[in-house]
Amino acid sequence: GAGVSQSPRYKVAKRGQDVALRCDPISGHVSLFWYQQALGQGPEFLTYFQNEAQLDKSGLPSDRFFAERPEGSVSTLKIQRTQQEDSAVYLCASSFQIQETQYFGPGTRLLVL
Amino acid sequence: DAKTTQPTSMDCAEGRAANLPCNHSTISGNEYVYWYRQIHSQGPQYIIHGLKNNETNEMASLIITEDRKSSTLILPHATLRDTAVYYCIVRVAARQLTFGSGTQLTVLP
Numbered sequence: 001g002a003g004v005s006q007s008p009r010y011k012v013a014k015r016g017q018d019v020a021l022r023c024d025p026i027s028g029h030v031s032l033f034w035y036q037q038a039l040g041q042g043p044e045f046l047t048y049f050q051n052e053a054q055l056d057k058s059g060l061p062s063d064r065f066f067a068e069r070p071e072g073s074v075s076t077l078k079i080q081r082t083q084q085e086d087s088a089v090y091l092c093a094s095s096f097q098i099q100e101t102q103y104f105g106p107g108t109r110l111l112v113l
Numbered sequence: 114d115a116k117t118t119q120p121t122s123m124d125c126a127e128g129r130a131a132n133l134p135c136n137h138s139t140i141s142g143n144e145y146v147y148w149y150r151q152i153h154s155q156g157p158q159y160i161i162h163g164l165k166n167n168e169t170n171e172m173a174s175l176i177i178t179e180d181r182k183s184s185t186l187i188l189p190h191a192t193l194r195d196t197a198v199y200y201c202i203v204r205v206a207a208r209q210l211t212f213g214s215g216t217q218l219t220v221l222p
Binding site for chain 1: 147149155156157158159162200206207208209210211212213214215
């Protein structure tokens with residue numbers, strides 16, 4: 001594809017609901033990253049995949065956050081039992097290899113009421 | 114990754130060069146300087162990166178001082194569409210990006 005795509009672009013959830021956010025990386029990109037961006041702040045790292053392997057999940061804020069990339073392409077970030085503090089923009093980025101430049105998608109704006 | 118320091122905000126007149134400074138005094142020899150920008154409600158956009166030498170591409174130029182403790186991103190002819198938050202990031206290859214607060218650049222008509 002031409003770039004990283006994410007869906008949905010906007011998601012409103014009631015507190016306690018589970019949500020799933022999708023990322024389609026650039027075709028052929030081996031590395032995939034998830035970031036969280038709170039209002040007025042810079043993005044913060046959540047987790048990283050090399051192909052289907054999740055090599056670093058040190059940034060996930062709690063065990064309610066779970067990410068997967070089962071076939072080494074599309075990735076899903078799942079948040080269980082959403083809380084108001086989960087409201088943020090969730091950004092996905094991909095790169096050809098981990099040391100290469102990361103390219104970002106447009107993000108999913110999550111609002112938890 | 115080394116910490117970076119950027120001004121909170123800057124203004125620039127349309128058509129003039131925008132020079133965005135960044136201090137990274139604790140940078141290590143294997144750390145690259147990356148610049149991204151984020152236009153309101155969009156994902157960060159890659160601009161340019163470098164290790165030691167100055168770099169130029171179709172978007173901007175990156176000037177890195179000889180001691181590598183600071184750098185300047187230059188947008189040669191700023192337009193209104195260049196209004197964005199600009200992030201200077203120092204990164205070891207094979208690591209995630211660590212964003213700071215960035216510089217809000219406002220291009221004025």
